[in-house]
Amino acid sequence: MSIADYPFAPLGGTEDRAMAIREQLRDAIIDRRLAPGTKLGEAEVGALFEVSRTVVRSALQMLSFEGLVRSERNRGSFVANPSPEEARQVFDSRRLIEPALAAAAIERLRPADRARFRALLEQEERLMAERGASVRRAEIRASGDFHLELARLAGNTVLERFMHELVARSSLVIALYGRTGASSCGHADHGSILGALERRDLGLAQTLLIHHINHIEADLDLRPATGLGLREALSSG
Amino acid sequence: MSIADYPFAPLGGTEDRAMAIREQLRDAIIDRRLAPGTKLGEAEVGALFEVSRTVVRSALQMLSFEGLVRSERNRGSFVANPSPEEARQVFDSRRLIEPALAAAAIERLRPADRARFRALLEQEERLMAERGASVRRAEIRASGDFHLELARLAGNTVLERFMHELVARSSLVIALYGRTGASSCGHADHGSILGALERRDLGLAQTLLIHHINHIEADLDLRPATGLGLREALSSG
DNA sequence: GGTAGCAAGATTGCATACAAAGCGCGCCGC
DNA sequence: GCGGCGCGCTTTGTATGCAATCTTGCTACC
Structure with a gap:
C-alpha cells in the first residue's frame, strides 16, 4: 500500500x-x-x-x-509506528493533563462553549448511528475534538498545544492497537463529563475523565506483540 | 550534557x-x-x-x-517576546507536570542518577560563588538542567520533551522579567528537593517543587507593564 | 551454493536561482 | 506643511540543480 x-x-x-x-x-x-x-x-x-x-x-x-x-x-x-511503551506514556500524560484542563475549563464555561460541546456530541452521535470503516475513523476524530475543545476552553495555550499533540498521537495509537468497537463506548463518557462540567462538579468531571481515558487505554491490545525487529518488518510491509 | x-x-x-x-x-x-x-x-x-x-x-x-x-x-x-500571560501559563504547566515527574522519578532513582544530580548541584554552587553577567546566564541554565534531569529520570519521553520546552521558555521568561539575584535563591531549593527524593519522601519533594516554582515566578516582575504596542516597541529597540 | 564486493539507481541534504510580498523613501497633490 | 501614493530595495517563499549517501541487485570468488 x-x-x-x-x-x-x-x-x-x-x-x-x-x-x-x-x-x-x-x-x-x-x-x-x-x-x-x-x-x-x-x-x-x-x-x-x-x-x-x-x-x-x-x-x-x-x-x-x-x-x-x-x-x-x-x-x-x-x-510513525508508536510502540506500546510510547502509547502508555501518551495516556499517562493525558491522565495528568486533562484533569487540570477540566479544573480550568469549569471556571470559564460560557453558554457559547456549552453549545459548541453539544454540537460535538451530536456529531458523535450521528457518526455512532452509522456503520463502516470511514465512519469509525471520523468517530475517533470526533472523540479527539471533544478533548481539544476542553483544552481550548482551559485557556492555557501551552497545554492546549501539548494536548493537540497528545490527541493526535492517541488517535494513531487507537488506530494501531484499538480493538473493534472500542472507541464508540467512550462517547457516552463525553456526555457525562460535559454534564459534570455544567453542574460545576469538578471532582466528578475529573473522575469521569480519568475513567474515560482508562477505558480507552484498556481497550487497546497493547503488547502481546513479538520481538521488535520482526514486528516492525511485518507492520511496514 | x-x-x-x-x-x-x-x-x-x-x-x-x-x-x-x-x-x-x-x-x-x-x-x-x-x-x-x-x-x-x-x-x-x-x-x-x-x-x-x-x-x-x-x-x-x-x-x-x-x-x-x-x-x-x-x-x-x-x-520570542513572551507576554506575562504566556509566562504564567508556562509556570502553571510546570506546576502541573513537575510533581508528576517527581512521583515517577522517585521510583527509579539509582545511585548513578544521584551522582548526576549531585554533579549538577555542585556545578550550580560553583557558579553561584562567582559574579558576572555570563555567570548568571550559566546559572539559569544550570537551574534548568536540574529540572531536565528530573524529567529524564521520570522515564516518560513525552513529558520529557514538554519539559524541555517549558524549561527553555522559563529561562527566556526569567531573563526577560527576572529581578536581580532571584534565580540564585532557587539553588538551595534544588538541594532540598533532591534530599526529599533520596529519602523517598514524595509528598515533601512535591511540596518543595511547587514552592520552588512559585518562588521563581514570584520573583518575576510580571505585569505592571503598560500597553502592548508601546511595550513591544521599547523592548524590540 | 553462499557471501562479499561493487556498481547503478534512487533519495535525501544542501545550495543557489527566481518570484512574490513587505517596507521605506521620495514625490506629488492638496 | 502634511498626507496619500507609487516605485525600488530588501527579505522571504518556492523551485530546481548538484553532490553525498543509502539501497539494491548483480557478479565474481570462495
Missing part, C-alpha cells in the same frame, strides 16, 4: 502550503488512511500536492515534531 | 546542520545574548554559521515550534 493510492485533493489557494500539507497528512495518518511505517518520500508527496520538495520537507519536519512521523537521516520519513 | 542527549524532536533523524544551529540559537536566546524581539534574518544567520538559508529556515522552524521564536509570514523570524 503506497501513499499514491490515496489521492489528496490539491487545494488551490491556501495561504501556507506547508501547513495545508501538514494538515492533510496529519488527518490521513490519524485516520489511518496512511498505515504506520508507510514511507513518505519527498518527491512522491510533492507530486501529489503539486509542490516542490521544499514545501514537503517543511511539512514533514512539523509532523516529525508532533511525533506522527519519524525521520531518519538520508533515509527518509515514515509514518 | 551534550546535544546528543537531548531527546528533542526527531531523535536519530533530523539534519545535523540545522540541529546544531538550532542549539546555538536556543542557547543564545536562553542566555539572552539575543534579546527578545531581535530579528533573525535568514541570510544574516546563514552568513554567521556559513550555511545556506535552507538550513537556517529549518532551524528557525524548529525554534518556532518550541515557542522560542515567532515567525510571521513574509516578514521574518524574531526572538
Whole structure:
C-alpha cells in the first residue's frame, strides 16, 4: 500500500502550503488512511500536492515534531509506528493533563462553549448511528475534538498545544492497537463529563475523565506483540 | 550534557546542520545574548554559521515550534517576546507536570542518577560563588538542567520533551522579567528537593517543587507593564 | 551454493536561482 | 506643511540543480 493510492485533493489557494500539507497528512495518518511505517518520500508527496520538495520537507519536519512521523537521516520519513511503551506514556500524560484542563475549563464555561460541546456530541452521535470503516475513523476524530475543545476552553495555550499533540498521537495509537468497537463506548463518557462540567462538579468531571481515558487505554491490545525487529518488518510491509 | 542527549524532536533523524544551529540559537536566546524581539534574518544567520538559508529556515522552524521564536509570514523570524500571560501559563504547566515527574522519578532513582544530580548541584554552587553577567546566564541554565534531569529520570519521553520546552521558555521568561539575584535563591531549593527524593519522601519533594516554582515566578516582575504596542516597541529597540 | 564486493539507481541534504510580498523613501497633490 | 501614493530595495517563499549517501541487485570468488 503506497501513499499514491490515496489521492489528496490539491487545494488551490491556501495561504501556507506547508501547513495545508501538514494538515492533510496529519488527518490521513490519524485516520489511518496512511498505515504506520508507510514511507513518505519527498518527491512522491510533492507530486501529489503539486509542490516542490521544499514545501514537503517543511511539512514533514512539523509532523516529525508532533511525533506522527519519524525521520531518519538520508533515509527518509515514515509514518510513525508508536510502540506500546510510547502509547502508555501518551495516556499517562493525558491522565495528568486533562484533569487540570477540566479544573480550568469549569471556571470559564460560557453558554457559547456549552453549545459548541453539544454540537460535538451530536456529531458523535450521528457518526455512532452509522456503520463502516470511514465512519469509525471520523468517530475517533470526533472523540479527539471533544478533548481539544476542553483544552481550548482551559485557556492555557501551552497545554492546549501539548494536548493537540497528545490527541493526535492517541488517535494513531487507537488506530494501531484499538480493538473493534472500542472507541464508540467512550462517547457516552463525553456526555457525562460535559454534564459534570455544567453542574460545576469538578471532582466528578475529573473522575469521569480519568475513567474515560482508562477505558480507552484498556481497550487497546497493547503488547502481546513479538520481538521488535520482526514486528516492525511485518507492520511496514 | 551534550546535544546528543537531548531527546528533542526527531531523535536519530533530523539534519545535523540545522540541529546544531538550532542549539546555538536556543542557547543564545536562553542566555539572552539575543534579546527578545531581535530579528533573525535568514541570510544574516546563514552568513554567521556559513550555511545556506535552507538550513537556517529549518532551524528557525524548529525554534518556532518550541515557542522560542515567532515567525510571521513574509516578514521574518524574531526572538520570542513572551507576554506575562504566556509566562504564567508556562509556570502553571510546570506546576502541573513537575510533581508528576517527581512521583515517577522517585521510583527509579539509582545511585548513578544521584551522582548526576549531585554533579549538577555542585556545578550550580560553583557558579553561584562567582559574579558576572555570563555567570548568571550559566546559572539559569544550570537551574534548568536540574529540572531536565528530573524529567529524564521520570522515564516518560513525552513529558520529557514538554519539559524541555517549558524549561527553555522559563529561562527566556526569567531573563526577560527576572529581578536581580532571584534565580540564585532557587539553588538551595534544588538541594532540598533532591534530599526529599533520596529519602523517598514524595509528598515533601512535591511540596518543595511547587514552592520552588512559585518562588521563581514570584520573583518575576510580571505585569505592571503598560500597553502592548508601546511595550513591544521599547523592548524590540 | 553462499557471501562479499561493487556498481547503478534512487533519495535525501544542501545550495543557489527566481518570484512574490513587505517596507521605506521620495514625490506629488492638496 | 502634511498626507496619500507609487516605485525600488530588501527579505522571504518556492523551485530546481548538484553532490553525498543509502539501497539494491548483480557478479565474481570462495
